[in-house]
Amino acid sequence: MSSPKSNKPKIVNGPGGYILQDVPHLVDYLPTYPNPLQDNPAYSVVKQYFVDADDSVPEKIVVHKDGPRGIHFRRAGPRQKVYFDSDEVHACIVTCGGLCPGLNTVIREIVSSLSCMYGVNRILGIDNTIPLDSKVVNDIHKRGGTILGTSRGGHDTTKIVDSIQDRGINQVYIIGGDGTQRGASIVQNHVGIRRRGLKVSVVGIPKTIDNDIPVIDRSFGVDTAVEEAQRAINAAHVEAESNENGIGFVKLMGRYSGFIAMYATLASRDRDGLRRMATCDMVIILAEGAGQDLMSKSMESNTLKDASSNKILKDAGLWLSQSIKGRFKKNKMVMNLKCIDPTYMNRAVPSSASDNVYCILLAQSAVHGAMAGYTGYTSGLVNGRQTYIPYYRITEKQNHVVITGRMWARLLSSTNQPSFLKKQSFLGPKDIPEEKKETPLPDCRDCNGVVDIPPVTKEITKLK
Numbered sequence: 001m002s003s004p005k006s007n008k009p010k011i012v013n014g015p016g017g018y019i020l021q022d023v024p025h026l027v028d029y030l031p032t033y034p035n036p037l038q039d040n041p042a043y044s045v046v047k048q049y050f051v052d053a054d055d056s057v058p059e060k061i062v063v064h065k066d067g068p069r070g071i072h073f074r075r076a077g078p079r080q081k082v083y084f085d086s087d088e089v090h091a092c093i094v095t096c097g098g099l100c101p102g103l104n105t106v107i108r109e110i111v112s113s114l115s116c117m118y119g120v121n122r123i124l125g126i127d128n129t130i131p132l133d134s135k136v137v138n139d140i141h142k143r144g145g146t147i148l149g150t151s152r153g154g155h156d157t158t159k160i161v162d163s164i165q166d167r168g169i170n171q172v173y174i175i176g177g178d179g180t181q182r183g184a185s186i187v188q189n190h191v192g193i194r195r196r197g198l199k200v201s202v203v204g205i206p207k208t209i210d211n212d213i214p215v216i217d218r219s220f221g222v223d224t225a226v227e228e229a230q231r232a233i234n235a236a237h238v239e240a241e242s243n244e245n246g247i248g249f250v251k252l253m254g255r256y257s258g259f260i261a262m263y264a265t266l267a268s269r270d271r272d273g274l275r276r277m278a279t280c281d282m283v284i285i286l287a288e289g290a291g292q293d294l295m296s297k298s299m300e301s302n303t304l305k306d307a308s309s310n311k312i313l314k315d316a317g318l319w320l321s322q323s324i325k326g327r328f329k330k331n332k333m334v335m336n337l338k339c340i341d342p343t344y345m346n347r348a349v350p351s352s353a354s355d356n357v358y359c360i361l362l363a364q365s366a367v368h369g370a371m372a373g374y375t376g377y378t379s380g381l382v383n384g385r386q387t388y389i390p391y392y393r394i395t396e397k398q399n400h401v402v403i404t405g406r407m408w409a410r411l412l413s414s415t416n417q418p419s420f421l422k423k424q425s426f427l428g429p430k431d432i433p434e435e436k437k438e439t440p441l442p443d444c445r446d447c448n449g450v451v452d453i454p455p456v457t458k459e460i461t462k463l464k
């Protein structure tokens with residue numbers, strides 16, 4: 001096991017190729033207290049309510065019969081012993097990055113779990129510095145946004161750690177996307193808390209409509225964003241089918257990942273490609289990060305970054321709609337292009353029922369872990385179970401739609417659109433690299449009425 005001040009990953013090997021990628025524990029040597037939940041009437045009836053210290057969850061649930069047991073994560077949940085006395089806890093909650101449905105639900109649940117389950121009274125909301133209790137957060141989950149405010153931009157990590165230390169905060173709950181989890185990892189490991197030897201748990205809760213955080217099944221807010229995106233797609237269908245050579249065009253958020261576009265298209269598969277061929281209408285769904293390389297040919301190159309160093313994306317929607325219009329004009333064809341860009345509507349809404357439940361579980365798991373003395377982890381769902389994932393796994397890469405994956409194949413088969421790959425069939429999984437190179441796309445002039453831009457998803461029809 002690594003020493004408390006080392007940054008080395010904590011890895012435990014077991015028989016049969018078992019690997020536990022464990023999360024750091026604050027204080028293996030400090031006193032423990034009985035978990036107050038054991039006297040809580042709601043939980044006392046649950047058989048085996050406390051999680052066994054040796055329980056873990058496999059990262060890969062599908063295994064070959066002869067394969068090793070593989071990587072596991074610590075199972076989340078309440079422990080028999082906790083490492084904080086309730087009176088000693090001074091927690092803070094912060095939300096960072098873009099808005100996401102469910103932020104308020106997570107804030108509410110962290111506060112409720114700390115106060116109702118563990119009897120913690122000192123909880124602070126940051127950046128809008130407000131003391132939080134069950135009364136303050138009572139109905140915030142019904143609202144979109146975050147009551148704490150959020151922002152992008154580099155923060156001075158040393159100042160953050162100084163402030164944590166000066167205020168006597170010992171549990172930090174950081175709710176945010178991939179950038180935020182990177183920041184949380186730095187706060188935990190490199191600059192301060194671990195190096196200064198502070199008894200402070202730093203806990204991440206993964207939020208983002210982009211779904212670009214690796215390892216976890218999905219981030220909260222995605223479900224709601226997809227639901228909302230479908231409303232735009234439905235409107236595009238109505239416009240497309242009611243106009244002569246109608247094209248309903250929808251651009252959806254999701255940065256470089258493309259998940260909202262893929263899931264919303266798959267979910268709204270309410271059109272039959274053959275019928276559409278006959279009626280000459282079409283719906284195009286564009287992921288906001290699509291075609292960035294293609295555009296640099298025709299649009300001024302854009303190297304701008306936002307305050308968090310995320311690349312500011314060029315407007316592929318404008319580029320594609322202009323290209324389509326140009327082509328129809330050239331061919332002297334009638335066409336009615338209706339653009340729908342729901343942008344911030346997808347993330348400013350209150351969360352759906354399923355996201356709300358997910359938020360509650362994530363927040364409760366986060367609190368149980370911090371109370372049990374774990375730190376430097378993101379609370380996340382892996383194969384349907386709540387786990388504690390070490391930061392280095394969460395920050396190692398960004399998830400995006402894989403166009404050699406099964407989900408993409410399902411989408412292709414539901415929309416009848418062609419694959420963007422030259423060779424797509426009869427390859428075994430080993431023959432296709434994870435990040436298979438995409439086929440260069442045809443210029444608009446050669447595309448015979450169909451414009452292909454990955455990962456644009458569209459219900460394909462011929463316009464002529």
Ligand SMILES: Nc1ncnc2c1ncn2[C@@H]1O[C@H](COP(=O)(O)OP(=O)(O)OP(=O)(O)O)[C@@H](O)[C@H]1O
Nearest residue numbers: 097098152153155176177178179180182183208308
């Ligand atoms: N590479 C990084 N290292 C340290 N901190 C970072 C890094 N990237 C981002 N952060 C911190 O995380 C905060 C939020 O990052 P960002 O704006 O990228 O949003 P996010 O958390 O990825 O959420 P979303 O993508 O859903 O909007 C930033 O304000 C910054 O303080």
Ligand SMILES: O=P(O)(O)OC[C@H]1O[C@](O)(CO)[C@@H](O)[C@@H]1O
Nearest residue numbers: 098208209210253254255306347
């Ligand atoms: O305009 P903002 O607030 O920077 O947010 C835009 C970005 O935020 C997200 O909604 C979430 O990261 C992205 O999908 C989008 O590109």
Ligand SMILES: [Mg+2]
Nearest residue numbers: 177178179208
């Ligand atoms: Mg992000």
